[in-house]
Amino acid sequence: MTTTAAAVALDRAPNGAAGAAEKPAVKSAAMIDFHLHIKHFNRNLPATIAHIEGLGCEKAVLLPLEDIASGLLLTTDEVLDAHRQYPQRVIPFCQVDLRRDDFERRIRAYAAAGCRGYGEQKQHLPLNDSRIARMLEVISEFGWPCTFHFQDGPKGFNQGIEQHLEALLKRFRRVKFIGHAQSWWSHISADAPPPEVSLYPKGPVKPGGLTDRLLADYENTYADLSAGSGYLALSRDEPFAADFVRRHRRKLLFATDCPCHNGNGANWKGGCFGRNMISLLERIADAGTRADIFRNNATRLLGSA
Ligand SMILES: [Zn+2]
Ligand SMILES: [Zn+2]
Numbered sequence: 001m002t003t004t005a006a007a008v009a010l011d012r013a014p015n016g017a018a019g020a021a022e023k024p025a026v027k028s029a030a031m032i033d034f035h036l037h038i039k040h041f042n043r044n045l046p047a048t049i050a051h052i053e054g055l056g057c058e059k060a061v062l063l064p065l066e067d068i069a070s071g072l073l074l075t076t077d078e079v080l081d082a083h084r085q086y087p088q089r090v091i092p093f094c095q096v097d098l099r100r101d102d103f104e105r106r107i108r109a110y111a112a113a114g115c116r117g118y119g120e121q122k123q124h125l126p127l128n129d130s131r132i133a134r135m136l137e138v139i140s141e142f143g144w145p146c147t148f149h150f151q152d153g154p155k156g157f158n159q160g161i162e163q164h165l166e167a168l169l170k171r172f173r174r175v176k177f178i179g180h181a182q183s184w185w186s187h188i189s190a191d192a193p194p195p196e197v198s199l200y201p202k203g204p205v206k207p208g209g210l211t212d213r214l215l216a217d218y219e220n221t222y223a224d225l226s227a228g229s230g231y232l233a234l235s236r237d238e239p240f241a242a243d244f245v246r247r248h249r250r251k252l253l254f255a256t257d258c259p260c261h262n263g264n265g266a267n268w269k270g271g272c273f274g275r276n277m278i279s280l281l282e283r284i285a286d287a288g289t290r291a292d293i294f295r296n297n298a299t300r301l302l303g304s305a
Contacts (some may be wrong), residue, residue: 008144026027032059032298033274035147035180035226035255038082039074045082047261052089054263055256055274063120063147071163078109083114091142091302098131107138116302119147120258122157125166139282145176145301147224150184153195161187162210169218176301178253179211179223185233187211189245205240215248222301225277225293226257235280242284249289253297
């Protein structure tokens with residue numbers, strides 16, 4: 001997410017990749033959106049709650065984004081305050097800028113205050129930075145999920161997915177890693193291009209991608225289906241996606257990262273990311289798989305909803 005138009009690279013597929021036809025929202029009060037922000041393009045808290053309800057979700061994981069360098073600021077305190085106002089709708093996560101000296105103390109305080117997981121981990125730090133490892137060490141004490149924005153390239157976040165991620169998955173077994181964003185999803189295919197060529201590769205998927213392998217090999221690896229990158233990854237090759245979703249049905253989380261104002265595309269061209277994903281999953285996944293993705297995996301990850 002970004003709070004200002006100029007802030008950071010958006011995770012938004014170009015050319016209207018999220019352009020599925022209008023359909024009524026699934027009227028399942030049971031869906032959980034595992035990736036949502038307040039202040040996304042200045043969307044206020046009531047409109048953020050309207051997004052959860054308008055899409056037909058029961059709750060959403062609200063992810064803070066504290067990045068002092070870029071001016072991005074949705075604090076964990078704001079998310080906890082949203083939880084106090086809407087306890088039935090908000091699952092609060094914590095996230096702090098790892099470049100601050102006091103980050104460990106702050107994470108522990110937010111755990112004590114009721115946060116349920118960590119993320120969105122998104123700062124201009126390479127994935128092998130020692131502060132990321134220290135954060136993972138702290139949250140492994142809580143057995144938390146941790147949502148990562150993987151975006152390679154000089155302006156990216158948590159760079160080095162090919163070189164560094166697997167070592168972290170092995171080292172921090174109690175952390176439930178949740179992959180998200182451009183470089184995570186471009187690696188659904190074995191021929192992921194370098195980030196300077198494209199962060200949104202299209203066309204048929206070449207089997208054997210890093211994302212596919214890590215989801216299969218590591219029990220502590222998950223993915224959220226949010227944003228333009230998640231939609232493009234599954235829509236670029238629907239026959240492959242149908243098989244991918246079936247094989248990883250216990251590892252995928254419904255999530256939107258959507259900035260629209262009502263769960264139906266208001267204030268956002270290209271339509272609601274969540275609604276587009278629902279339509280796509282209705283085409284490629286059976287009802288049992290959808291139930292896992294829409295809710296069951298989230299409750300299993302969190303211990304409860
Ligand atoms: Zn996000
Ligand atoms: Zn939306």
